[in-house]
Amino acid sequence: MTTRKAGTAPGDATAKNETHGPGNEAPERGMARDAINIALNIFRSSTARYDDHNIELLEWLWGYAHDELGGSKALLCKQIGYDYNIIYKAFTGAMDENDLSAFIADIAELQNNTKNSISLVETIVTKRVSEALDYARDMNAMVSIQGPTGRSKTHTALHWAHNNNHGRSKYIRIPSGCTRRTLVQLLSKKCGIGINGQKTAKLEWRLHKAFNHRHVIIADEAGHLMPRSGTSTSAIEFLRDLHDMCGCGVALIFTDVYLNDMKHGRLSDYFEQFIGRIKFEVTIPTAVLRGECSAIVKSFTPEPSLKLQQLAYSVAQNRDGKLRTLFEDLQRAKDWAHAHGKESISFNDLLKAVEWRKSGGIWPED
Numbered sequence: 001m002t003t004r005k006a007g008t009a010p011g012d013a014t015a016k017n018e019t020h021g022p023g024n025e026a027p028e029r030g031m032a033r034d035a036i037n038i039a040l041n042i043f044r045s046s047t048a049r050y051d052d053h054n055i056e057l058l059e060w061l062w063g064y065a066h067d068e069l070g071g072s073k074a075l076l077c078k079q080i081g082y083d084y085n086i087i088y089k090a091f092t093g094a095m096d097e098n099d100l101s102a103f104i105a106d107i108a109e110l111q112n113n114t115k116n117s118i119s120l121v122e123t124i125v126t127k128r129v130s131e132a133l134d135y136a137r138d139m140n141a142m143v144s145i146q147g148p149t150g151r152s153k154t155h156t157a158l159h160w161a162h163n164n165n166h167g168r169s170k171y172i173r174i175p176s177g178c179t180r181r182t183l184v185q186l187l188s189k190k191c192g193i194g195i196n197g198q199k200t201a202k203l204e205w206r207l208h209k210a211f212n213h214r215h216v217i218i219a220d221e222a223g224h225l226m227p228r229s230g231t232s233t234s235a236i237e238f239l240r241d242l243h244d245m246c247g248c249g250v251a252l253i254f255t256d257v258y259l260n261d262m263k264h265g266r267l268s269d270y271f272e273q274f275i276g277r278i279k280f281e282v283t284i285p286t287a288v289l290r291g292e293c294s295a296i297v298k299s300f301t302p303e304p305s306l307k308l309q310q311l312a313y314s315v316a317q318n319r320d321g322k323l324r325t326l327f328e329d330l331q332r333a334k335d336w337a338h339a340h341g342k343e344s345i346s347f348n349d350l351l352k353a354v355e356w357r358k359s360g361g362i363w364p365e366d
Helices: 040-046 052-067 073-080 084-091 097-113 124-139 153-163 180-190 200-210 234-246 256-264 268-276 290-300 306-318 323-339 347-361
Strands: 142-146 169-173 216-220 249-254 278-283
Touching (some): 040 052, 040 200, 052 073, 052 084, 073 084, 073 097, 084 097, 124 153, 124 290, 153 169, 153 249, 169 180, 216 234, 234 249, 268 278, 290 306, 290 323
Parallel strands (some): 142 249, 216 249
8 A cells, every 4th residue: 555645647548547646646556536545554654753642543533534434535534624635644744743733633523523333232241342352452462252143242342443443443354264365455454555466475564564552453253263174373373473563452252162162172282372362251151141131122112011021031042143133123123113103112012023023934825
C-alpha cells in the first residue's frame, strides 16, 4: 500500500495507462479513487512524533474510516468536516501543532457523537467475554474464549472491538482450512495494506511494523488455524510471533472442540508452549443459563411473565442455535405484538413465533 498522492503522468492513447490527476490517482496500479491509501504500518511510523493522546484519537479515526465507512475518503470528509488533504496531513504526520490541536478536538467530538453500530444485551456470559478482552488489552496478553455456538461470543467480540478504538482493535474471522498466507492477507486487509502481487514475507514484515503493544487482535473461529492434516502449524505460529515480537494482545475465540484438541490431541506436545502463553481463559458452560435468558427477554419486554421466561428458556435449551434462535423468535414475537397494537410481548406471542418457525418443515396433505 502506498501513501503517495495523485501523480501527473500524462497517460497514452491506448487507455492502458490513464492520465493521473486529483480525481484519478493511479488506476492502473489498483488505487481506488475514493480509497484511503494509508496503511496502518505507514500511519504508525508517520505519526510516531505525536503524543499518545493524539495518536489514540487519530488511530480511532483511521479505524473508524475503514471499519464503519468502508475506507471511503468522501464519507470520512463528510463525517469529520475536513478536506481530505488536511486529513492526509494528519495521518502522515505532516500537520503542524496548532492545526493538529483543532483537528484532534473535532475527532473527539465525532467519537463522542458516534454510537456503537452493534447493540449488545449484557448477560453474565457477555460480561465474562468482555473481561477476557479487557485483559488482553490491558495486559498485552494472549487470552482464550471457548464455548458452544450461539452463545454470543462473536457478537460480544464485535461490540467490544467497536467500543475499544477501531484503529487498535482488529477483529478477524478465520475461514476453514486457513493457511499462513490466508491469515497474513486477512490481517493485511484489516490494516489497509494492499495484498495484490505481494509476497507473504513482505506482508508479514509490514504487519510487524503495523502492530505494537497498543493493539489487540481478535481471532474468531481460531480453531480453523489448527492443521486438519499433516503437522503444519505456521498459521497459528504467526499469531504467536506477532504477540511475542510486537507485544500486542491476542484473543482466540474457539468453539468447544478445538482448544481441547490443542491441549489433548496429537499435537498437544507441540502446543504446550503455545497454551502456556494463554493468561486468561473463559470457558462458557454448555447449557444456557437462566440468567442469560432472563436478561435477553427483558431487553424485548421489561416485565415479562414467568410463563414467558420459562418458554424462552425452553427455546434456548432445545435448539442448536441456542440464544441466536431465541433472539430471532423474540424479534418475530415483538413484530407480531406491535402489528396487533400491543406494546409488550406475551407468552402467546412468543409461542406463535416458535410455532411459525417449526412449521417450516410441515407441508399440507393432498
